Amino acid sequence: xxxxxxxxxxxxxxxxxxxxxxxxxxxxxxxxxxxxxxxxxxxxxxxxxxxxxxxxxxxxxxxxxxxxxxxxxxxxxxxxxxxxxxxxxxxxxxxxxxxxxxxxxxxxxxxxxxxxxxxxxxxxxxxxxxxxxxxxxxxxxxxxxxxxxxxxxxxxxxxxxxxxxxxxxxxxxxxxxxxxxxxxxxxxxxxxxxxxxxxxxxxxxxxxxxxxxxxxxxxxxxxxxxxxxxxxxxxxxxxxxxxxxxxxxxxxxxxxxxxxxxxxxxxxxxxxxxxxxxxxxxxxxxxxxxxxxxxxxxxxxxxxxxxxxxxxxxxxxxxxxxxxxxxxxxxxxxxxxxxxxxxxxxxxxxxxxxxxxxxxxxxxxxxxxxxxxxxxxxxxxxxxxxxxxxxxxxxxxxxxxxxxxxxxxxxxxxxxxxxxxxxxxxxxxxxxxxxxxxxxxxxxxxxxxxxxxxxxxxxxxxxxxxxxxxxxxxxxxxxxxxxxxxxxxxxxxxxxxxxxxxxxxxxxxxxxxxxxxxxxxxxxxxxxxxxxxxxxxxxxxxxxxxxxxxxxxxxxxxxxxxxxxxxxxxxxxxxxxxxxxxxxxxxxxxxxxxxxxxxxxxxxxxx
Numbered sequence: 351x352x353x354x355x356x357x358x359x360x361x362x363x364x365x366x367x368x369x370x371x372x373x374x375x376x377x378x379x380x381x382x383x384x385x386x387x388x389x390x391x392x393x394x395x396x397x398x399x400x401x402x403x404x405x406x407x408x409x410x411x412x413x414x415x416x417x418x419x420x421x422x423x424x425x426x427x428x429x430x431x432x433x434x435x436x437x438x439x440x441x442x443x444x445x446x447x448x449x450x451x452x453x454x455x456x457x458x459x460x461x462x463x464x465x466x467x468x469x470x471x472x473x474x475x476x477x478x479x480x481x482x483x484x485x486x487x488x489x490x491x492x493x494x495x496x497x498x499x500x501x502x503x504x505x506x507x508x509x510x511x512x513x514x515x516x517x518x519x520x521x522x523x524x525x526x527x528x529x530x531x532x533x534x535x536x537x538x539x540x541x542x543x544x545x546x547x548x549x550x551x552x553x554x555x556x557x558x559x560x561x562x563x564x565x566x567x568x569x570x571x572x573x574x575x576x577x578x579x580x581x582x583x584x585x586x587x588x589x590x591x592x593x594x595x596x597x598x599x600x601x602x603x604x605x606x607x608x609x610x611x612x613x614x615x616x617x618x619x620x621x622x623x624x625x626x627x628x629x630x631x632x633x634x635x636x637x638x639x640x641x642x643x644x645x646x647x648x649x650x651x652x653x654x655x656x657x658x659x660x661x662x663x664x665x666x667x668x669x670x671x672x673x674x675x676x677x678x679x680x681x682x683x684x685x686x687x688x689x690x691x692x693x694x695x696x697x698x699x700x701x702x703x704x705x706x707x708x709x710x711x712x713x714x715x716x717x718x719x720x721x722x723x724x725x726x727x728x729x730x731x732x733x734x735x736x737x738x739x740x741x742x743x744x745x746x747x748x749x750x751x752x753x754x755x756x757x758x759x760x761x762x763x764x765x766x767x768x769x770x771x772x773x774x775x776x777x778x779x780x781x782x783x784x785x786x787x788x789x790x791x792x793x794x795x796x797x798x799x800x801x802x803x804x805x806x807x808x809x810x811x812x813x814x815x816x817x818x819x820x821x822x823x824x825x826x827x828x829x830x831x832x833x834x835x836x837x838x839x840x841x842x843x844x845x846x847x848x849x850x851x852x853x854x855x856x857x858x859x860x861x862x863x864x865x866x867x868x869x870x871x872x873x874x875x876x877x878x879x880x881x882x883x884x885x886x887x888x889x890x891x892x893x894x895x896x897x898x899x900x901x902x903x904x905x906x907x908x909x910x911x912x913x914x915x916x917x918x919x920x921x922x923x924x925x926x927x928x929x930x931x932x933x934x935x936x937x938x939x940x941x942x943x944x945x946x947x948x949x950x951x952x953x954x955x956x957x
Contacts, residue, residue, distance in 0.1 A: 358947045362658075364676075364682050368385060368677065368679065369636055370412060371415055375421065377395060381394065385412050385662045387660045391404070391413065399649045399653075410427035411429035415457040416458065431455045433465065452469040456469065457500045459502045462523075465478040472490060491512050509521075513557075514762040533571065536561065536563060544582060552567055553583065576605075612644075619631040620633065627642060628641075636651045664923070665711075666938055668932045680692050696720060701744050719779075739758040742757070746796060751827065753773060763810055766783050804844075805823070819840055838867060851892070854875075855867040855869055900921065901914055902914070902916045915937075915951045922942055
């Protein structure tokens, strides 16, 4: 192939504000971004609905956990895991400690002159003595878990919520003694995700079922279930407030529940604070909100003056004359000569497919399918997979059966992914777990009547794989039977993508390995190298194209030769790169955080 490809930048692929940490300081709400370049801290004035000075935290990927102590804001970060503070004069931020053996600080809290951080993947608790300026480790919160996901403390005790096997650990601040206090009836949940304290009880929100439980601090065997399906909560002077199913509720002393506020469409708060009856919250889509009683008053952070960052995109697809890119809770439309349009969508769009005038988005964390019709701007939940699945990995459309297939991973701490067949006419979903035993379905291809699935040994996060090698299977979506299966590559953890062209299957592994299969035998007819890592594939005009984080490649179907179309892209994808190709053969990729169009690469004998 001639080196004649040209690259045109279409601007930032995902210009947005996505937040993952908040705390309240009087009439201000501080927020921290996630997976947005550069990472930022900003304060939102609730009275004027404006943001003031922003602080860049350029050396980290995002912010997790934020707390105020004596008027100073402290926050945790991930990639790398570190603890920072906003300087007392408000002019900048200071790194206080980096935890080299950790990837994430998940949560922070403060008590009695100390700031506490909980981490991943070693589930440790770190204590920072503010007056002394010293950091020490209190060790693992609990054995056999990876996540110390939530933390709260008072003058006597530190409470840590862990997962992926949910447990609540009480740590005596003086002796360091640790004891597990989550009632056995609740340990089937995955994660103790969120905590709050009163004088008598510790409140814990458990996922995935959103169970909110109040546990007696003195006698942990005594507990009460406050509610289920709770998204986030807060406790003020003993009164409980929750965000649940799009609304805010307040709970009386007798356990009765009263709706006191209503959120808007796609409103997904992750944090609540209540002070003297005024409820304030933050949503991951880049908004802060508040109310006393009635409809929620939503402050869009961009409208409030906060700078848009360049978020790491998750998926891309072409429909008509536009390219659509997903990020956390957003979909962005790129159209030549127009400003990028951004719309909120539920969850994270991990993979997309365009069918007729609609885009179907396979999401995380509910492993659902959302239907979006750009022309009318209509968006609706289309199918929910359930069956302990939470991370969509791929979506494929079968026009012969008018069916969408979704491959997924299970929830945290679980093994056994699924392929789900969604009837596009009705939205009915049929979930088939363990088609590849003890593995997740990472990619799907179709050739005529035949459907092929590629797997990965990874289960849900926080659990070691059971299987040792991924599989390629021929799966019959009419009988739900596996016709044949084989191991195309031994030394790999997963098959990244799979496409069919002229009766031949082309696959890439998570390591960038290439394999080509004759499905009629079946057997592998060629092995080689496609790229140096994560890669997705597509076909156009008789050629297989691939996109890695760094390069666009082409695979000749006659010789199996791999040619580099463009390289040195350094695409900042959040997870797998997602190749998409337009009607004229133009390829869309990332160069850094920018969406780019690659043209002029077609072989002359196929144009």
